[in-house]
Amino acid sequence: MTVIESVVELLLEKLADPIIQEAILLYRVREQVELLVAEFRRMRCFLKDADAKQEGDERVKNWVWDVRDVAYDAEDVIDTFLFKVAPPLRRRGFVGHIRNAFTRKEVTARHKVGLEIERIKNKIRTISDSRSTYGIENIGQQAGTSSAGRSLREWRLTSPLSQEPDFVGFEKDMEIVVAQLMEGESRRCVVSVVGMGGLGKTTLIRKVYNSTRVKTHFHFCEWISISQEYSVKDLLQNIIYCHMVLSEEDLKKVQKMNVFELSHKISLYLQEKRYLMVLDDIWKMEAWDALKDAFPDVNNGSRVVLTTRNKGVALYADPLSQPHELRFLTNEESWDLFCKKTLILVRDGGCLQDLEKLGREIVEKCHGLPLAIAVIGGLLSVKEPREWENVRKSISWQFVKGEVKISHILSLSYKDLPYYLKPCFLYLGNFPEDREFGAKELIQMWAAEGFLQQRGEETLEEVGDDCLKELIQRSMVQVAIRNSSGNIKSCCIHDLLRNLAISEAKEGMFLQVHSGNANVPLASRARRVAIHHNNSSEYTSFSSSTPHLRSVLIYNESDAWLQRKEAKFLFRSFKLLRVLYIHGAYIKKLPKAIGKLIHLRYLGCAGTSLERLPSSIGNLPNLQTLFVASSYNIEVPDTIEKMQQLGHFQVKSTFNEKLVPCIVEIKGRPRLDRINSLQTLSLVRYGKWMEDGCLGKLTNLRKLGIWVDTKADAKVLYESIVNLDCLHSLKLQGNLAKLPDSSFFPTNLTKLTLKYSYLEEDPMAMLEKLKNLRILRLLNRSYIRKEMACSVQGFPRLESLHLRQLSHLEEWRVEEGAMPSLLHLNIGQCDELKKLPEGLQHVSTLNKLELWRMPDEFKARLEEDGGEDWYKIRHIPSIDISDRMI
Template sequence: MAYAALVSLLRTLEESPQPMQQIPSDLLRKVGCLLEILDEKSSLSIRDLEGQIRDASFEAQDIIESHISSDELELSKSVSSGVGSCFWEIISALQDMFPAIHLCETSMEDKDMNELDEHKGLQRVIDELDSILEALSKIEDGKEEAPGAGNSRSAGCSRFVASNESMPVGLDEDLLHLKDRLTGCSSNLDIISIVGMGGIGKTTLARKLYNDRLIEEYFGTRAWVVVSQNYHVQELLTILVNSTRQEGGEVHKKIVEELDVRLYKNLKGRRYLIVMDDVWDTKAWDYVKRFFPDDNNNSRIILTTRQSQVALYANPRSPIHHMKLLSSEPSWDLLRETVFGQEDCPYEMEKIGRKIAKNCKGLPLAIVVIGGLLSRDIKEENWKRIAQDVKSTISKNDGDQFMEILSLSYDSLPHHLKACFLYMGVFLEDYEIFVSQLIKLWIAEGFIKPQPVETLEGLAKDYLSNLINRSLIEVRRRKHNGEIKILIIHDMLRELCLRKAQDEKFFQIVNRCSHVYPQGRNNQRRVSIHYDILPPLTVHDRYLRSLVYFCDRHSSNHLVFSIVSFRMLKVLDALTIKFNEFPVGILELVHLRYLAFCYTGNLWLPASICKLWNLQTLVVYRRGFGVLGPYNLYLPLNIWIMPQLRHLLFDKGFLPSPLLAKAILENLVVLENLQTLSGVKNFRCSEEVLEIMPNLKKLGISYVHDKSTEWSTYEFNNFVHLHKLETLKCVFIAKDDLVRKPLPLNLVFPLELKRLTLTGCRISWEKMTIIGSLPNLEVLKLRDYAFEGSVWEPNEGEFTKLKYLLIDRNELEHWYADSTHFLQLQHVCLNHCFELEAIPTEIGDNGALEMIELFRCRSSVVASAMLIQEEQQSLGNEGLRVRVNSYRDYVESLDSTSLRKRVYAGGR
């Protein structure tokens, strides 16, 4: 984790409240130089030095952050001693905190000694970095040499699952589809890529195609070559030339130029099939592709790879064949065949066997490995023991070989992605990971190296896409506009994360099996709690940087008593722990960047929250009984003097006006980093207020209306000044249902808006043109009489980019549309539309419609949806589905009781 440690140290140096005299001037320069070198060098070439770089970075960061923590604590004590004095004096002291980080009450002699020790420590680190830089300068990176240098794995080597490649269980549809592509009507040379995670069966599928009798007869010339991560071009060409030769003996020693010519001549004018198995980068393909002639005779090349970008590079116009994990029945079939061959499984063993197959989570490699273990001892008690923990069984037996195959994906990662991938192991097994949460955690942990022209969130999304393209994590669910919403990681890849994390001293998992931490201070920098009933934490608290809870405790005492000792903590995710009052010990954690917790009853955040001057993400949600009740969160004025804030996520939070903060604190700052403000109540959106948040991208507000307040006082028309706003959620609630009034028409939206949710506005459908004319709107959700009236007829050319439309509870009777509306509409959801007579058939004319969902609508609406489906099917659109939801389906779709969904997916 050398790269992540360096990036984190770099951010510590750059974000310190002021330069400290104790820090030698060239430390920042050396850290930057090391990062540049790591960006250029491969992981394998510097493996021996990574541990030294990591430990040196940790030591420097510990010294610097310990110094900052000590100074901040002394200042905090001096402020606390004046509690009996005037409120304004306390505010003044808090204001002075940032520039005054040397206001310690220790004696000058002690302070001088501490500073001398710190200086010596940092100088020792710099000397270590100098020696590392010198060593790095002597390393020749294999990827910078001639293609294929430094082969560590023969291009023709055997595979771990080679003996099982004859088993195409669960691949029938894949085989039929790819055989059609291999023998299809296209006469041009076609490159067909098979992509998937390690062990998913890419090679098995390619081998079955290669050995198929029909394919063997169709292609007069065939060749198979395993490329691997480190390859010799000469060896690749030699194998291809020998496999495609027409006559004469084998070629053994030829220079590359002669092999190039020989290969081209061997293939010229012939219909050939070449399989390039296990391709890791584009360089090998770049070198050999020019020797594959295209004679318009239906020749084909199959590429197997774990990386989508390699497949796209080889042939951007050809669809990629993505391998899928096996479902339950094919998993059992593969396990049964591995254990028993053509014989039947004993009846009493089948139930246990199916459970074992299920626990392999559809990965053929895991099923084959566990099948080999089961075949050694076919006894019920042995199988039951294995069924308890498949992963541990594999690890204890064939784990090294198994993990070696998966480790190839990790070893090939560029340095900047390794920490991001390993962090996936922090989460629980089978945990659905919200992308919005993951990105915030990555940034807070310091994994993202800042770039001048891109936000940290944008860079994090690029990192995420790269990991997905490398088949290391899987997309579980997307948003309605196609953006990734939820991720999962396969159990075996998560096991790889846990193993590598232990080797790299990256994080520790605490569960019922691991109450005691391994020795060594660097093992304690990140801790993830997976168990509800825990003894007191026994970590080396000085070095702990990240504490993430996934348990479901009913008391916060465990954390309250421990928190004050975690002085270096940067990430505290305690969203599963309920606090009855704000845990004031948190205010001593001046390095915190990410803070998440939940509360019961009413909660007032203290004004001294501003002491957390590094804080980027603050998540405070209500949990437990009365979630929908009158309890509220009250935020202090000092929120407006915390310039590092990026994301504020609340549940019924009252946020005071920044103008009031300006008048009282006289220290208001523009929150240029703030991108998310969610869950605030009755917030007045004056133009002057919104100017304080110029880069806001996501805003969620609710308004409770009473007789004494006019809607206009909230100045909704100023939303238009949020030029970067992409997501807006507005909920309007009448305090007295008997006096519900339509919202005055003063809603104006910014042109960049992509997602809009409105609830309870009661605006006339005639005014929908305000929304319909938004040029970038992709998602529109209208809830609880957001619009009222009986007729909706959009104007020409409206909703041109809308992909998802939800209408829930309204009085709409007639909905009209024509071919100029809803050109990209993919998903329509209608709930409680009791008066609506039909869905306009024209919304299907665009050919993009994929889903119509209905709940508690008239039978005529259902009939119109079925008619649209029939018309689309007659036009060749077989993908359109109509689903009439049950009450259970509807409730599950809301899932408003899920705390994580309320926080990271916006609830409803």
């Protein structure tokens, strides 16, 4: 319920939106809306204090519920009003072109919204008067320090984000587990790590899994997250996609295989390999039974690792292996972790003496549980020292049945979030357990929901990035993957924190998760719903009971699910949707009814067979993000030019993007240059839409991916991209044959990807002149000659270099002084490359080397014991040599 302040705040922002103001003025209901805004502003003054007092006081709790309901009512009235008058608004365009005459429909709409606003105003007055009735009229009178601590702007300047998760107290455990993996019996053993939630099982095994010793010992390494909801088929398919070299035809065959066929294929592949398979967070014996046939025992020292809360599962998987049970942290280990999380403690290598006693008392209440220490430390890291005592007094919890009850401390950290972060955190309950979610996709959903506030000249994505980093700083969210430049690529949330988000969200009618339990009806007032099951018949009835939904996220784990006719109800029933995300919709074309969802701001279709978008897609004037992941190329109608708010249009392949690209085919000659807000466009085929210099007029583009079929197309492309001054990321695919002079590339370009380019001249000679280039990816036959060279002082700012499937490359030379800033080098499937360049030993900045699917002779030269080329890489801290596609 602590999200109610956010609900009111977002409602007031909505009512100030220029488009809504235009509608209000046009339909002559401005006076009524202004009175409504004034009432909500007065009510907002009481909410902060009410939020702090509602714990244990049913009177205040009931009053907050009343505020929530009336705020939701007001939002529904405004959005429904806009839905009904949208066509007339689009016809008129701007207030200056308003006709004096109204149609009967428009007069009716104006009259109805007036009555609805009057009803809400009366309800607000009743709620305000009820404060006296409830005896709570004194709330809101005390001014105090915001529980949010420092502002987001201040936090950005004072709290640097850690690059890696803190690892404290598990050093000995790590040694034990590594020994179990690399020593002992030759049979395929199951190594289990057992412990309660929040004890650090996944953190420990992740550290082991990523260690160079382990990665170089095994020929094959794979990490699988199981949790309570999983699809065996999806898990097995993902192993195949990541490790096996398959043609496009083979990939489609794999998609049609059943579980038995997939297990057999993996088992055959692993026969000759010493493999390491991690099954993280496995709950039931049935999960092990479903997967074990894929892991053959050929007496070569292969290992399977399980992390589980259930010791019985561990013993069932391998009765001969004793599970490793994690302990709680000692007092000093707990203090060490606490100091790392509370950044305010560490100054000049020491600790503030006046806080140590108080800090140790707080740590003692965490009873050595790492998750609790991390979360409370994250909370205190954004608080002033004078506020620590209040936190200490708020923690009251104890051991229950041998486990630590941590719900209170997690709830405390949630309640301390500033109002702008609370809906962002609750939204994480949408995602399935143990499912990683993309950082960009999450931020775009936040923006679509209206959770992010414009801040100066910054984009909403930049604001959202700060919000995500603050949640990470508070240990409410974990970083799963960083990209080669160190930015956050994907995140995850601990299942205990996810449960907290779901519980708080459900109580406040913010969100409800439906997992297929027919005995749990969907609340009629729920604003958002996440559906995590396979049977569409179980929720198609939701449409009649939940017309006010703002967000629907569907995660399917079944093949033949959500066919086109089952999908239609989504687009016909929920007229006020802002976010629609469907994972597993096996349809070729979206229904025309999609054009009715005029409030839609985010549309995502992943894991689909989508081939075409309907022309009605152009009727979505507010759409900000269009994301599609399909196994086919996507046809897009020319009506896309009408989507004036579109900021991000990105298409990816359902298969591993490294294997089979998915390309956007834009039909006709739409004037995309009219979409001034467009920042992301990828991956789009060159076509008529680019004629007349249209591409070069998209001056706000930051990320662009283009597929080029001919050399002539490439020439026109170069003449366009030179004008894109804001462009940071560029992906060029298709037949280029030759690169232009470096002056054709935008000066702000930091990332460049080339794929299927068939370049006949060494690209390094030109690309090393790009002064701001930080990431370079030469992939899949982008260069087809035998030699390549990097010269002195070339690539002055390059930090990450990827060379993949350069099948003709035999020799790569690196002169001393080249790539002076290189941090990360990734080389894969360069089958003819004989050895690493001599000059690599002089690149002192290099801290990560990844080699995958390289010839055995190449890898033999890099062995620590006797390898001819070991001296070239011995200075590199992290070396990963594997068969897995990285």
